Amino acid sequence: MKKIAVLTSGGDAPGMNAAVRAVVRKGIHDGFEVSAIYNGYQGLIEGKIVDMELGSVGDIIHRGGTILRSARCPEFRTVEGREKAVAQLKRHGIEGLVVIGGDGSFRGAYELTKLGIPCVGVPATIDNDIKGTDFTIGFDTALNTVIDAIDKIRDTATSHERTFIIEVMGRDAGDLALWAGLAGGAETILIPEADSDIKDIVERLESGTGRGKKHSIIVVAEGVMSATELAKVIKEEAGMEIRVSVLGHVQRGGSPSGRDRVIASQFGARAVEVLKENRGGVAIGMQNHKVIDYDLQSVFEGSEHLDLKMFDLSKQLSI
Numbered sequence: 001m002k003k004i005a006v007l008t009s010g011g012d013a014p015g016m017n018a019a020v021r022a023v024v025r026k027g028i029h030d031g032f033e034v035s036a037i038y039n040g041y042q043g044l045i046e047g048k049i050v051d052m053e054l055g056s057v058g059d060i061i062h063r064g065g066t067i068l069r070s071a072r073c074p075e076f077r078t079v080e081g082r083e084k085a086v087a088q089l090k091r092h093g094i095e096g097l098v099v100i101g102g103d104g105s106f107r108g109a110y111e112l113t114k115l116g117i118p119c120v121g122v123p124a125t126i127d128n129d130i131k132g133t134d135f136t137i138g139f140d141t142a143l144n145t146v147i148d149a150i151d152k153i154r155d156t157a158t159s160h161e162r163t164f165i166i167e168v169m170g171r172d173a174g175d176l177a178l179w180a181g182l183a184g185g186a187e188t189i190l191i192p193e194a195d196s197d198i199k200d201i202v203e204r205l206e207s208g209t210g211r212g213k214k215h216s217i218i219v220v221a222e223g224v225m226s227a228t229e230l231a232k233v234i235k236e237e238a239g240m241e242i243r244v245s246v247l248g249h250v251q252r253g254g255s256p257s258g259r260d261r262v263i264a265s266q267f268g269a270r271a272v273e274v275l276k277e278n279r280g281g282v283a284i285g286m287q288n289h290k291v292i293d294y295d296l297q298s299v300f301e302g303s304e305h306l307d308l309k310m311f312d313l314s315k316q317l318s319i
């Protein structure tokens with residue numbers, strides 16, 4: 001393999017730039033020619049491909065978003081779309097591809113590998129929902145963004161003695177809500193991986209008030225229901241006045257945390273090493289603080305395992 005390429009795809013995540021930088025610099029260091037593909041799989045189909053140099057990725061390690069831009073590309077889900085992509089890669093002499101993105105992007109990488117282009121998936125999504133890796137790039141930064149928001153909302157909740165519901169992203173996964181809720185001292189956390197009973201939530205809120213609690217913070221993962229819906233349900237059940245805060249896309253932005261920059265650098269470099277060994281259909285990840293590579297197909301088998309002990313702990317600590 002002489003020439004490889006890198007793209008970012010799906011929802012952007014803080015630290016994607018650090019991963020792009022690592023792929024380009026490690027690739028050149030290891031003797032590859034490295035190209036960048038703009039706008040994810042859409043740009044690949046359209047041939048938005050440029051050669052990279054060491055300096056092309058200067059001054060980006062601290063920047064959020066992705067300098068390569070991202071896209072959701074319905075055409076790539078079709079065989080015809082993927083054949084166009086393969087033709088573009090062949091035209092540019094690209095023999096291996098690093099895909100930085102989430103679960104959907106990994107599925108695309110798997111399909112492309114089946115068409116004879118060795119692909120390596122680098123997990124980057126604030127949702128932390130990729131099976132086989134303890135952490136994805138962007139999760140730590142988003143977590144700290146959410147914690148910061150909870151802290152700020154707590155100030156006003158205390159001042160006005162109010163109950164707040166904060167809606168957190170995560171698609172179908174509860175990791176971001178659970179970690180942020182625990183770290184932010186939320187009274188109640190709702191995640192898709194655990195059943196929640198409205199009566200129980202109301203009882204907890206009322207017993208807190210009974211013991212003199214002046215305010216409450218409820219964190220709800222978007223995969224459970226919207227904060228507005230939840231507020232309506234609680235109001236119907238308990239007649240409580242509630243304020244709602246939907247954090248939205250602010251969770252996806254910002255300068256990556258130190259931890260995200262470090263794992264992005266490690267993951268990007270490992271992806272290049274895997275291509276150097278002529279291997280494709282591989283995912284990069286981290287388990288027990290060690291960078292690992294594993295079978296990309298295994299990402300799609302079964303569901304990601306969330307630590308429900310942490311959920312129980314959050315309940316014990318928030319009484």
Ligand code: ADP
Pocket residue numbers: 009010011041071072073074075076077078101102103104105106107108109111125
């Ligand atoms: P993320 O990678 O953040 O999970 P998406 O789910 O939107 O984001 O996936 C990103 C892109 O990956 C999609 O727009 C599509 O182009 C491609 N993709 C997703 N699923 C598949 C699939 N099953 N087959 C081929 N390509 C896919």
Ligand code: F6P
Pocket residue numbers: 011102125126127169170171222252
């Ligand atoms: O996957 C990242 C994510 O931010 C999810 O948490 C969220 O559900 C989704 O992307 C939002 O997608 P969009 O940016 O297309 O609105």
